[in-house]
Amino acid sequence: MDRNLYLENMDVDEALKLFLDRSGQKQQTEKIPVIGSLGRVTADPVFAIYSSPNFNASAMDGIAVKAKDTFEASEVNLVILKKENHYKYVDTGDSISDPYDAVIMIEDIAEAGEDRVKIISPAFPWQHIRPIGEDIVANEMIIPSNHIIRPVDIGALLSGGITEIAVYKKPKVGIIPTGTEIVEPGEELRIGDIIESNSRIFEGLVIEYGGEPKRYAPVPDDYEKLKAALKNAAMENDIVVINAGSSAGSEDYTAKLVKDLGELILHGIATKPGKPAILGLIQGKPVIGVPGYPVSAWVVFEIFAKALINKWSGRPIKEEKTVEAVLSKRMVSSLKNKEYVRIKLGKVMDNLIATPLNRGAGVTMSLVRADGILEIPQTSEGFEAGEKIKVKLLKDLEDIQNTIVSIGSHDLIMDIAGNMMHRKNSGYNLSSAHVGSMGGIMAIRRGEAHIAPIHLLDEKTGIYNIEYIKKYLSNIDMALIKGVKRVQGIMTKKNNPKSIKGIEDLMREDIGFVNRQKGAGTRILVDYLLKKSNLDAEKIRGYEREMTTHMAVAAAIASGTADMGVGVYSAAKAMNLDFIPIGEEDYDFAIPRAFLGEDMIELFIEVIMSQEFKNYLQSMGGYGTENTGEII
16 A cells, blocks of 8 residues: 655745635624524624614612702702602603603602602602613614624614624535544444544534534545545535544555645644644635544644635634743654643742653543643744743633723714724724713723723813823823814704704703713813803703713604704714714824733724724714724
């Protein structure tokens, strides 16, 4: 019998790039019911159809009242309310509509005779009422693209009126175990037999990585039978993994089969274990020939199959977690290959200690026991005992999340930037908390955030943001990433039925206002405009009614519970409101300079400077991007 010769001893990274390039980009999408979407990956961002709640709802069991009827109540001045005239009983979740605008908890009232109750404290407007859109606002993004759907996501999607969702199709992966010597688990085991288990590992990994496995019955080392099995698997699947038969033995047919049925891209990579890997194409489908030894098989599958399945299923390629550890004993390695060594980790005092496990390619338990993998470069002869090494974690030592924590002012562009980061499959995320500009400044001061989106106007200089950073963050080496110019203005119902013209209309008795929370840049702008026009905030109906986002303000106006509010043009446009511009402002990102070199921050800057991002904002309207991404 002829023996195989390795065609290559290619560098692992070069081999992977070559294989992915030759395999192409074969992402396909499909629409599936939301209720069956757990674990799938979104192909597009998903935006809510409905607000949740879709009506003003009682947040407590109690009575719905007109707040003005309760203003005189105190411990020394009991107020008696009469059913139908002044109140009605409500349960949590009941709709609240005119003329009622507040809820008093059941435990805060006392019976005062038939259909009468007494109270000792006043209710303020919208007390204990969940406003429309408190949870989800129509047209806001629920989840981004390239997002793995979780149970809570399903709840949010359904609450937002979404019943179908576009996801990436799972790539079908055919798995062919081969070898005359292998038997199925449960069969009688005789001398020379090996229980087939590798394919079951691959099945689990395919599912974990977002694919759909199809495992075939073991095929003996017979060229024609193997040829028929491989040809059939290529026809039925998107990717084929054939296990064993990749070495240089006389019955190792895989390389010849791939060559005869399609194209052999390479045979042999510079890695240990896993050297006799085979990469090719049959019927245009990528084929991976993995060695028979379990650890060799796992290494090759992890390098090539994982990357391909992740790519085609749309899953983010997460940065592998690494820790620095001290090597407990000397390790010698050949310069011929890149070596993957299984490592056991333990913490002694303040150091992580790394102990190498059995380096044999057939020792499955070295994978089971391993806490991490040490990669010894092809250019290295190994490491000395006591040397510090980098270990890629297989098990969690701590929760490490590659997430930019953004705390500060709300804007839809944060969702857009986060979505574009997802789409790059970088493994980095953007978590955005909306607490207002001053809340963001304080979060940076306490070391709780990477960046703070802010738009804070200094009344004395008329300059945005810089003076606030100097005043509140003077003890931190800070930078400012320029964001966008955005238009703030007055939002009113479509066609402006109350003929609102400007901020002065807040003094009208027929105008209900909805405000932003204290510390929000928009709230500061409102107060500045009131002061500038000599308007008394206490006389504004609704001044104390606060929302935490522009979209929530817009939703309140769209629902008719307020007549006007101040916010950005994009929110008004999203909710189909009229918009009266007030002026342009700077929406920027405060960031400690120490974070600027981090990859996830560099990716964020790359995204907001991209033409795709700028084009998206242009389509939304109300934004200027002349200096976006500039670092001050």
